[in-house]
Amino acid sequence: MHYYLLIISFLSLVDISAQESCAFDWYNEMIISDSQLSGSRGSLENLYATSSDDNNLKSSEGDISLPVVFHIIHNNGTENISDSDIFRSFDFMNEAFSNIGSYYSDTGYNTKISFCMAQRDTLGEFFNGIVRHESSFTDMSNGVSHDMISSLAYYNPLEYINIRIMKEVCGQNCEEVAGYAVNAFPAYSYKNCIVIEYEALSSGSWDASSLVHEMGHFLGLLHPFYDGCKNDNCLVDGDGVCDTPPDSRSTITHCQVLVNSCSTDEDDLTNNNPF
Numbered sequence: 625m626h627y628y629l630l631i632i633s634f635l636s637l638v639d640i641s642a643q644e645s646c647a648f649d650w651y652n653e654m655i656i657s658d659s660q661l662s663g664s665r666g667s668l669e670n671l672y673a674t675s676s677d678d679n680n681l682k683s684s685e686g687d688i689s690l691p692v693v694f695h696i697i698h699n700n701g702t703e704n705i706s707d708s709d710i711f712r713s714f715d716f717m718n719e720a721f722s723n724i725g726s727y728y729s730d731t732g733y734n735t736k737i738s739f740c741m742a743q744r745d746t747l748g749e750f751f752n753g754i755v756r757h758e759s760s761f762t763d764m765s766n767g768v769s770h771d772m773i774s775s776l777a778y779y780n781p782l783e784y785i786n787i788r789i790m791k792e793v794c795g796q797n798c799e800e801v802a803g804y805a806v807n808a809f810p811a812y813s814y815k816n817c818i819v820i821e822y823e824a825l826s827s828g829s830w831d832a833s834s835l836v837h838e839m840g841h842f843l844g845l846l847h848p849f850y851d852g853c854k855n856d857n858c859l860v861d862g863d864g865v866c867d868t869p870p871d872s873r874s875t876i877t878h879c880q881v882l883v884n885s886c887s888t889d890e891d892d893l894t895n896n897n898p899f
């Protein structure tokens with residue numbers, strides 16, 4: 625993916641929770657198997673690729689600010705987390721994308737992408753960007769589908785990124801996952817969103833890195849280990865971004881631990897094979 629190249633390495637730096645994984649790849653594979661969705665996404669990818677060197681399309685202004693709405697889907701349990709938990713995670717996400725504060729890294733980048741909370745609700749009234757929905761749909765292990773939660777809670781997807789907070793999120797066969805992101809539907813579709821378990825944002829043992837990770841997916845990034853060790857053309861293979869060597873690890877390795885998971889990372893001196 626090439627939409628936001630400045631978020632290079634983001635998903636390798638921002639590991640999702642150590643307790644649970646991310647179901648993005650499973651949802652992504654379902655989208656790839658849908659010829660209409662994969663076709664429209666392919667067209668978008670081509671547009672990004674052909675326009676990425678067009679200076680007329682690049683903004684010289686400051687940050688891009690993206691409005692977000694947090695939908696807490698709850699059944700009056702612990703998943704009904706506090707506003708302060710949401711704002712803490714929201715601040716953390718902005719720090720991560722700006723490479724400042726608690727997420728500063730010497731090798732990090734300021735993506736020039738920031739996030740703001742929605743200011744007005746659907747009736748035009750001021751609110752704090754957090755909407756609470758009481759519903760049994762909070763638990764996907766009870767047969768609740770992505771379509772069901774999508775239709776329950778959303779603001780205009782052309783104007784806001786919808787983030788849905790759940791008690792339980794399911795991946796394939798409903799294995800334990802912390803969340804996922806979907807952005808492959810047409811831009812006006814309420815199905816485009818981030819879905820994430822409340823524990824990933826609450827003040828317990830997890831930090832907000834799962835939210836940062838899923839936002840990376842929402843903005844177009846694949847896992848760096850997507851497609852395994854294939855290493856012929858970095859614009860196509862792996863995550864499609866040329867900043868990282870091939871990687872086959874789908875399990876978490878501490879950032880300071882150097883592990884070479886592929887034997888294909890030899891620079892053949894062609895432009896699209898820097899590793």
Ligand SMILES: [Zn+2]
Pocket residue numbers: 640646647648649837841847
């Ligand atoms: Zn992921």
